[in-house]
Amino acid sequence: MKSILIFSPDSSLCASLMMYFNDKYNVTATTKFDDIPGIIKSTKFNLVILDSQPDKKTSDLIKAISSKHPDLPIIITYVFSSKYAEIENGLKNHVAAVFYKPIDLADVSERIDFFI
Numbered sequence: 001m002k003s004i005l006i007f008s009p010d011s012s013l014c015a016s017l018m019m020y021f022n023d024k025y026n027v028t029a030t031t032k033f034d035d036i037p038g039i040i041k042s043t044k045f046n047l048v049i050l051d052s053q054p055d056k057k058t059s060d061l062i063k064a065i066s067s068k069h070p071d072l073p074i075i076i077t078y079v080f081s082s083k084y085a086e087i088e089n090g091l092k093n094h095v096a097a098v099f100y101k102p103i104d105l106a107d108v109s110e111r112i113d114f115f116i
Contacts, residue, residue: 001026002116003044007036008051017049020105021112033057040065040072046116047096049108051077054087054098066094073115077103 003026008014014029021027052058073096080100097111
């Protein structure tokens with residue numbers, strides 16, 4: 001079974017996404033941003049979902065992940081704000097998709113199926 005890593009600072013969102021995707025995938029979720037590199041290093045994932053504003057810290061993490069794991073699709077979800085547009089544009093070559101909240105889980109699921 002394929003594996004997905006989900007990060008969100010919102011434990012309710014993590015739990016909801018885990019329940020939604022758990023029938024089709026092995027799902028690991030964390031609310032601790034700083035734990036993401038260690039989790040990815042210790043387990044082989046087929047996709048990563050980051051619920052995080054594309055700020056400098058998130059951008060640096062995404063670039064580090066994509067340089068070490070170039071075939072690992074990364075999806076970002078966040079509440080759109082034009083102040084992140086420049087950083088988001090800089091991540092286009094490092095992420096597979098961006099979804100703006102509120103997200104449509106059917107759309108996200110369809111994209112996950114495509115990437116995996």
